[in-house]
Amino acid sequence: MIVNGVHFPVIQVLETPRGTPEYEEKRAALLQAFWEPVPKGYYLPADIIRDPPKDVSGIPSTCGILTPEEIAITENYDCTGLAQAIATKKYTAVAVATAFSKRAIICHQLTCCLSQWFMDSAVKQAKALDDYFEANGHTIGPLHGVPISLKDHIPIAGTYSSQGCFGSILKNEKDCQMIRILRDLGAVFYCKTNQPQSTMHLETDSHWGQVLNPFNIHLSAGGSTGGEAALVAMYGSPMGVGTDVGGSVRAPSAFCGIYGFKSTTSTLPMKSFTATIPPAELNIPCSAGPMCRSLRDVDLFMKLILSVKPYLEDPRIVPIPWTGLQTPTTRKLRVGIITNDGFIDPQPPVKRAIAWVKQTLSDSKYESIVEIKDFKPFAAEEAWSKVRRMYWPDGAKATIKAIEATGEPIHPLSAWAWKDAEHLGVQDTFSLLKERAERDEFRLQFAENWERQDVDVVIGPAFVGPAPQHETAFYWTYTSLYNLVDYPACVFPTPIKVGTKEEYDENYTPLSEECAQVRRLWKEGNFEDAAIGLQIIAKRHHDNELVGALKVLQQALGLP
Incomplete structure (x- = not known):
């Protein structure tokens, strides 16, 4: 990476849009400050940065920087197992x-x-935990010594946060509620992860640079929690915390082959997650969730956070007791399978993954525990049109102003994200009330349609394809729908990977203009070996039932 004539040891495959000379100078200084505390012994050989392989996921364990014990620590344990090993x-x-x-x-x-990377403070925090353990004979809490990574905008005392643009960077004087809970549980904080400009699209490209997919650097790691997904997938974190307002936890998790859980809004504490309230919150509230490599870690995170009763501090949180993997099942699980949403037909490997799930769960040996049905989401095209307007009730004016104030250039997918709302400008009170009523009516119709199809959970795509080529993540229809109706959803990994020369069915007929565009993107790209994750969804506030359903399906689907 070269910024303002300065070389930084980070692989980039596309040139980041350039801003004003003043902005580029400030950006270079920011990156220089990032690298100052990094020991030279942790730098990769220059030839890897200069001429990287397509798949970089194996380099951390073979580059010689990590000791055998460090490789074992990072690769042999999920979060639950790591906590046990420390305890x-x-x-x-x-x-x-x-x-x-x-x-x-x-x-x-x-x-x-x-x-951000703050190893020194992490080791200092860990040393205090070791000293406490030695002096008292027991751990601080169930996450004693477990490193947790965090999306950039989540405040940690003594670090910086931003809302995805240079001008929004600020110093955090204290922990937000979620971080205080994790710290009290014994977690150690050592880094924060990259997010997109505006935090409102599925390509993580910011003033820090563009996040690459570790399994194919020419593909996206997703957004807006793309840095977390890449880090967790490469065993650089046992667990990360992300946020999701349109697919920001789920799409990156699907692209990188990990778990990503989007809770129902007002389930997890998000007090002080951002310095200012994003305009989208007027219509489409954001929710938080863990990103990790095992189902039991999803359950662990939810159980521990909710066990401290965060609703006592923040009355916006709904006080639902967590049962998760222990949620009882009293009858056969009814699972709807989404082949397509009636708007955009998924690309071939995603269709193959859906077919794998349907065939696997339809095996007669599972007929006593699961009933499989076809499921068609209600009005997906209408939902996409609504949500693209509802994200930006101010016509994106505040976001555009914040980006341009420092001379930062607007990135292509940022402009794409607010394209349908920008011309509407700042809406008045009547328009906002009308939009809210429109949203609520859609939610009622969606719930009625779900009930008519008589399912407990549904499984379907998390995106229109595998990880897309950079700057082509245009259609979030399979995730944003569930933000609009506020249903919990969890992405889980599958054994399916993109093969060579996969083609659309010869009888394919596009469902829409957007569907035809998705096919063109497939024909133009090379997605070989990309991971495929799928999404399971439950009704609003049925987060326990969602994780309980995954437990029922875990053995059949071979889920970690």
Whole structure:
């Protein structure tokens, strides 16, 4: 990466749009400050940065920077297992913090996944935990010594946060509620991760650079929590925390082959997650969730956060007790299968993954636990039209002003995200009330349609295809629909990967102009070996039932 004539050891495949000379000078200084505390011994060889392979996922464990123990710490445990290993004194918190900090900075050089890296403070925090354990004979809490990575906009005391543009960067003087809870549980914080300009699209490209998919650097890692997804997928983090207002947890998780859970809004604490309230919150509230590599880690995160009763501090949170994997099942699970949403037909490997799920769960040996049905989402095209307007009740004016104030250029997918709303300008009170009523009426119709189809959960695509080529993540229809109706959803990994020369069916007929565009993108790109994740959805506030359903399906689908 070259910024303002300065070389930084980070792989980039596309040139980041350039801003004014003043902006580029400030951006270079920001990147220089990032690299100052990084030991030279953690730098990858220059030839890897200069001429990288397409798949960089194996480099952290083979580059020689990590010790055998550090490779074992980072690769052999999920979050639950790592907490157990520390609690039984197999590893010290310092050893674990060191291992993940080192691996994270290696991952950053390969994918541009980080926005901040603070190994020194992480090791200091871990040392205090080790000292406490030694003096008292027990851990601080169930996450004692476990490193947790966080999306850039989530405030941690003593670090910086932003809303995806240079002008929004600010110093955080104190932890937000979620971080205080995690810190009290014993978690260690060592890095923050890259997010897109405006945090409102599915390509993570910011003043830090563009995040690359670790399995094919010519493809996107997704957004807006793309840095987290790339880091977790490369074992640079045992668990990350992201946010989702249109697919921001789920799409990156699907692109990178990990779990990503979007809770129903007002389930998890999000107090002070951003310095200012995004305009989208007027119509489409954001929700938070974990990104990790095992189903039990999804359950662990939800159980631990909700166990401290965060609703006592923030009355906006709905006080639903967490049962998760222990949620009882009293009858056969009714699973709807989405082949397409009636608006955009998924690209071939996603259709193959859906067919795999349907065929697997239709096996007679599972007939006592699951009933499979075809499911068609209600009015997906209408929902896409609504949500693209509802995200920007101010016509994106505040976001555009914040970006341009420092001379930062507007990136292509930022402009794409607000294209349908920009010309409407700032809406008045009557228009906002009308839009809210429109949203609520759609939610009622969606719920009625779901009930008529008589399912408990549905499984379908998380995106129109696998990870897209950079700057082509245009259609979030399979995720944003569930933000509009506020249903919980979880992406899970599948064994399906993109094969060579996969083609559309010869009888394919596009469902819409957008559907035809998705096919053109497929024909123009090379997606070989990309991961395919799918999405399972439940009704609003049925987060427990969603995770309980995954438990029922876990063995059949071979889920980690």
